[in-house]
Amino acid sequence: xxxxxxxxxxxxxxxxxxxxxxxxxxxxxxxxxxxxxxxxxxxxxxxxxxxxxxxxxxxxxxxxxxxxxxxxxxxxxxxxxxxxxxxxxxxxxxxxxxxxxxxxxxxxxxxxxxxxxxxxxxxxxxxxxxxxxxxxxxxxxxx
Numbered sequence: 724x725x726x727x728x729x730x731x732x733x734x735x736x737x738x739x740x741x742x743x744x745x746x747x748x749x750x751x752x753x754x755x756x757x758x759x760x761x762x763x764x765x766x767x768x769x770x771x772x773x774x775x776x777x778x779x780x781x782x783x784x785x786x787x788x789x790x791x792x793x794x795x796x797x798x799x800x801x802x803x804x805x806x807x808x809x810x811x812x813x814x815x816x817x818x819x820x821x822x823x824x825x826x827x828x829x830x831x832x833x834x835x836x837x838x839x840x841x842x843x844x845x846x847x848x849x850x851x852x853x854x855x856x857x858x859x860x861x862x863x864x865x866x
Contacts, residue, residue: 729854736858737763738809738859757801759803759804759833762800762801762802762803762807763801763805764806764812765781765804766797766800766801766804766805766806766807767800767806767808769796769797769801769802770806770810772793772847773790773793773794776789776790776793777863783829786819787821790813790816790817791817793815794811794814794817795814797810798811798814802840807841808837808841808844808846809846811833811837811841811846812836812837812846812848812849812850812853814833814835815830815837815850815853815854816853817832817853818830818833819857824855825861827854827857827858827863831854832853834850834851834854837850
């Protein structure tokens with residue numbers, strides 16, 4: 724039992740680190756150097772490029788990975804843009820709907836970050852309900 728707990732903890736830590744490995748430390752300083760109007764423009768361009776992504780069933784994993792990267796780019800490079808909150812929600816949904824098994828560690832980590840940065844967001848309840856629904860579907864609850 725102890726060994727399983729240790730293995731789970733190591734896997735959780737690796738998953739958590741992987742969640743943030745795609746963005747270098749200088750990303751925050753890059754976004755701060757851009758004026759809000761430019762952040763908005765670049766975020767909308769990136770958002771529109773996500774909407775145009777498609778592919779055959781064979782390319783599904785590549786498309787999902789690209790969508791993850793693009794939503795993360797919006798969140799971390801353009802934090803003042805109007806589509807940031809929606810990008811958090813969509814990225815969390817990717818972790819819940821497009822990963823098998825569902826990536827609860829990344830989804831929960833991103834949700835905690837979202838709540839810290841956007842405490843008054845109208846999307847908070849929607850994200851919480853999505854997480855709860857996923858836990859329920861996977862029977863990950865205590866009776």
